[in-house]
Amino acid sequence: MPDPVGEEKDMAPGFWWVGREDDPLLVENAEALMPYLPYYIAGWPLKWAGAEAARAPDIRVVENPDSTFQVISKGPGGADFSFDNPYDAANGLAGALISVFVARDPTLVCMHAGAARVGDGLVVVIRDSLAGKSSVALQLAVLGNRFFGDDQIAVTLENPSCGMCLGLMPKVRLPLPEDCGDGFREFVDGYSSMQGEDMAYLKLWEGEAGTFGETAEVRALVFLDRTESGASELRPASPPELVKAMVRTAFAPHIPSTDLLAGLTRLAAAVDAYHLRFSSSRDAAALLSGKFRNNNADAEK
Amino acid sequence: MTDEQLYIRNPAVAATEIDAETFLVEPETGEVFYLDEVTSALWRFIEEPRRESEIVQAFAEAFPDTGTAQISADIRAALTDMTERDLVVVRASDGP
Numbered sequence: 001m002p003d004p005v006g007e008e009k010d011m012a013p014g015f016w017w018v019g020r021e022d023d024p025l026l027v028e029n030a031e032a033l034m035p036y037l038p039y040y041i042a043g044w045p046l047k048w049a050g051a052e053a054a055r056a057p058d059i060r061v062v063e064n065p066d067s068t069f070q071v072i073s074k075g076p077g078g079a080d081f082s083f084d085n086p087y088d089a090a091n092g093l094a095g096a097l098i099s100v101f102v103a104r105d106p107t108l109v110c111m112h113a114g115a116a117r118v119g120d121g122l123v124v125v126i127r128d129s130l131a132g133k134s135s136v137a138l139q140l141a142v143l144g145n146r147f148f149g150d151d152q153i154a155v156t157l158e159n160p161s162c163g164m165c166l167g168l169m170p171k172v173r174l175p176l177p178e179d180c181g182d183g184f185r186e187f188v189d190g191y192s193s194m195q196g197e198d199m200a201y202l203k204l205w206e207g208e209a210g211t212f213g214e215t216a217e218v219r220a221l222v223f224l225d226r227t228e229s230g231a232s233e234l235r236p237a238s239p240p241e242l243v244k245a246m247v248r249t250a251f252a253p254h255i256p257s258t259d260l261l262a263g264l265t266r267l268a269a270a271v272d273a274y275h276l277r278f279s280s281s282r283d284a285a286a287l288l289s290g291k292f293r294n295n296n297a298d299a300e301k
Numbered sequence: 302m303t304d305e306q307l308y309i310r311n312p313a314v315a316a317t318e319i320d321a322e323t324f325l326v327e328p329e330t331g332e333v334f335y336l337d338e339v340t341s342a343l344w345r346f347i348e349e350p351r352r353e354s355e356i357v358q359a360f361a362e363a364f365p366d367t368g369t370a371q372i373s374a375d376i377r378a379a380l381t382d383m384t385e386r387d388l389v390v391v392r393a394s395d396g397p
Contacts, residue, residue: 260333
């Protein structure tokens with residue numbers, strides 16, 4: 001992503017094209033946030049659109065006199081959020097870009113999920129916050145699987161369903177769990193691009209992580225069920241459980257609920273779904289990696 | 302609630318059944334509701350207008366190990382909840 005700082009024309013408030021070149025989003029007045037945006041999202045094409053724009057922006061950034069920021073997005077699911085500083089506002093801008101991008105495409109929904117490419121398909125891990133999605137997805141990356149997304153993944157409601165990488169940078173809560181393993185600690189230390197007191201943001205190399213817009217077929221949806229202790233266990237989930245979980249986590253303000261439900265029902269019929277009970281994200285990732293890599297190998301025989 | 306009332310599905314509600322469990326979409330808000338197997342059975346039963354007493358009787362026959370008082374309370378709670386959420390509508394009974 002080009003660094004806007006240092007180019008004189010970029011210092012003036014103006015407009016930016018962000019995202020797919022054939023249908024970019026227009027963002028107004030984001031100059032103060034641009035230096036921080038790469039900490040949160042990567043691979044989104046970015047292009048200066050000039051001091052004036054021919055159409056209304058999709059997202060506006062407002063810098064208030066008290067140095068706080070507002071990120072205002074339009075369209076289905078549009079929102080108006082306030083932030084105390086440019087770091088957090090850049091994170092808010094990343095979220096707004098993803099929301100507006102997904103809401104433009106009638107075939108896409110955004111799932112609150114993490115994902116890694118295991119073999120030739122995506123393993124998507126779903127659950128509410130604090131369930132360990134990020135840890136499991138990153139532990140899959142530590143095991144050599146291609147990291148595909150953390151926190152939000154776009155999926156198509158078609159058969160076969162594809163996941164689309166949204167370019168969100170992976171992050172992990174600090175301190176790391178004691179049982180995360182040396183490999184995970186080294187991974188986090190080696191790839192941290194920014195660390196706060198309770199969060200580390202990682203920047204993976206292109207070969208190790210999916211980039212914005214990359215797609216892969218969804219092989220399995222896995223619901224995480226974190227426990228205090230015990231070995232990792234994977235068991236099949238029923239289609240109603242799958243639909244119920246996806247309804248809870250799907251962001252799709254642009255799709256009528258009846259169509260969304262029909263699409264999620266099709267998706268539930270098309271992919272394998274599992275419950276993963278685990279206490280250690282390292283063991284959980286090893287179980288997933290072993291199962292789905294083996295499945296790929298079996299399929300190739 | 303009186304037994305003069307008839308309960309029936311709100312015809313504007315869209316329903317999707319998956320493996321005997323049901324998802325409903327409330328048309329005004331677009332909110333999606335999930336019904337477990339038992340509540341799904343209630344939803345199927347009120348495809349035609351039904352009195353509360355009829356529903357309780359049918360469920361008491363279907364679940365003989367559960368006390369009628371418990372079934373009655375559960376049905377009352379479910380009907381109240383679904384009526385408040387506009388998933389079910391109430392009609393006055395024309396007669397016995």
